[in-house]
Amino acid sequence: MMKKIVAIGTSRIHWPLEYIKKYTRIDVDFLNVGYFQSAGQIYDLLFRSEEISQSEVIRPRFFRRDATPENPFNDKVFHDSLFIKSVIEKISSADYLYIELSTLHEFQYEGIHIQGNPNYYRNVPFSKIWKDGYYNIYEPELNVVRYQQSKKFINDLVQSVSKVYDSKLIFTSHIFSSDASFGREVIHKSVKDSCDMFGLTFIDKTPLVDSFGFRVSSSGERDIHHLSWRGTKAESILLSELILGYKDKDIEDNIKEDDFIEGFLL
Numbered sequence: 001m002m003k004k005i006v007a008i009g010t011s012r013i014h015w016p017l018e019y020i021k022k023y024t025r026i027d028v029d030f031l032n033v034g035y036f037q038s039a040g041q042i043y044d045l046l047f048r049s050e051e052i053s054q055s056e057v058i059r060p061r062f063f064r065r066d067a068t069p070e071n072p073f074n075d076k077v078f079h080d081s082l083f084i085k086s087v088i089e090k091i092s093s094a095d096y097l098y099i100e101l102s103t104l105h106e107f108q109y110e111g112i113h114i115q116g117n118p119n120y121y122r123n124v125p126f127s128k129i130w131k132d133g134y135y136n137i138y139e140p141e142l143n144v145v146r147y148q149q150s151k152k153f154i155n156d157l158v159q160s161v162s163k164v165y166d167s168k169l170i171f172t173s174h175i176f177s178s179d180a181s182f183g184r185e186v187i188h189k190s191v192k193d194s195c196d197m198f199g200l201t202f203i204d205k206t207p208l209v210d211s212f213g214f215r216v217s218s219s220g221e222r223d224i225h226h227l228s229w230r231g232t233k234a235e236s237i238l239l240s241e242l243i244l245g246y247k248d249k250d251i252e253d254n255i256k257e258d259d260f261i262e263g264f265l266l
Contacts, residue, residue: 002027003243006091006167008042009100010035012175012226014068017098019236021070023251026243029094030071031087034064037102039149039187040113043157047164049088051112053081057142058112060120078120096243097167101157101191102174104149107135109142151190158194170242171195172203175227178210182224201242208234 004027005020007013014030021028036042041062044052052062059078067073076083091097107116117126117134129137135144162169173191174184181188188204195202205227212231215223227235240248 003095004029004093005096005098005243006031006094007098007100008036008045008091009098009172010037010102011066011068012102013098013100013172014071015226015232016236016239018068018070019233019251020240023254024240024244024248025250026240028070029090031090032067032072032074033077033087034066034073037116038106038113039101039104039154039157040106040108041115042099042101043153043160044113046088046091046161048112049084053084055110055112058109058114061109061114061118062112063120064115064117065119091167092165094167096170097161097165098170098172098239099161100172100174101154101187104154104187104190106145106147106149107133108145108147114144151186151193154187154190155194155197158191158200159198162198162200168201170201170203170239172205175205175209175214175225177214178206180224203235203238203242205231205235208238 002025005017006029007017008031014035017028017030020026021030036045044062052058063077065073065075074083077087105116107114117124117129122138124134124138133146135142135146158171171191171194173188176182176184176188188206192202192204194200208227208231212228212234215226215228215231217223226232237247237252240251
């Protein structure tokens with residue numbers, strides 16, 4: 001019987017799962033609800049989905065239209081509470097749950113953590129809002145609270161997920177190299193320490209960054225938010241071996257760098 005994995009996070013974990021879906025006997029069940037960066041958002045998705053599904057104000061700001069080829073975004077999430085319920089059912093039925101906690105920066109509306117830069121009503125480049133914030137610029141009337149999440153919250157989140165969900169849990173955080181952390185070492189250490197405390201698996205991607213580097217665009221610009229494609233392949237091999245319990249030659253032999261054109265699988 002195929003083992004099923006569900007991922008909650010960003011394209012940093014969705015891309016290696018695209019490899020796994022294409023080349024292994026692992027059932028990758030994408031959620032089709034975009035990306036989540038913050039610990040608070042992931043907690044609310046897992047434990048407060050009913051409140052989210054009932055609010056016409058929160059839904060367009062909780063979910064963000066982001067996608068990879070095998071994980072297209074489904075707009076039903078903006079208006080269909082039954083679809084949101086089916087997402088939670090997918091998560092609950094997974095053999096493996098892969099969770100990426102990328103940031104401690106939070107945006108909160110009426111107790112629910114929402115996207116820092118939602119794109120339902122307007123699609124604003126991050127470069128325009130990183131300093132003052134999307135809500136201060138475009139929706140000040142919502143009185144969205146911006147704050148820094150605590151390490152204790154990370155600990156409570158990891159513990160809560162391990163108690164409630166029967167899936168085997170794999171956690172990771174944002175990527176950085178041993179030479180430059182870009183301020184990401186705090187979330188990295190918080191998630192790793194919590195996993196160590198509760199005996200859960202944590203994937204440290206720093207060795208992958210050190211070995212394979214960050215992604216470089218066709219124009220030669222370095223993308224410090226994503227592993228190179230070779231690094232992504234290495235991560236997919238590592239992850240598949242972790243799930244299957246052995247090294248899958250199919251994924252190691254078949255993945256070629258030219259599987260990607262402009263960042264998309266052929």
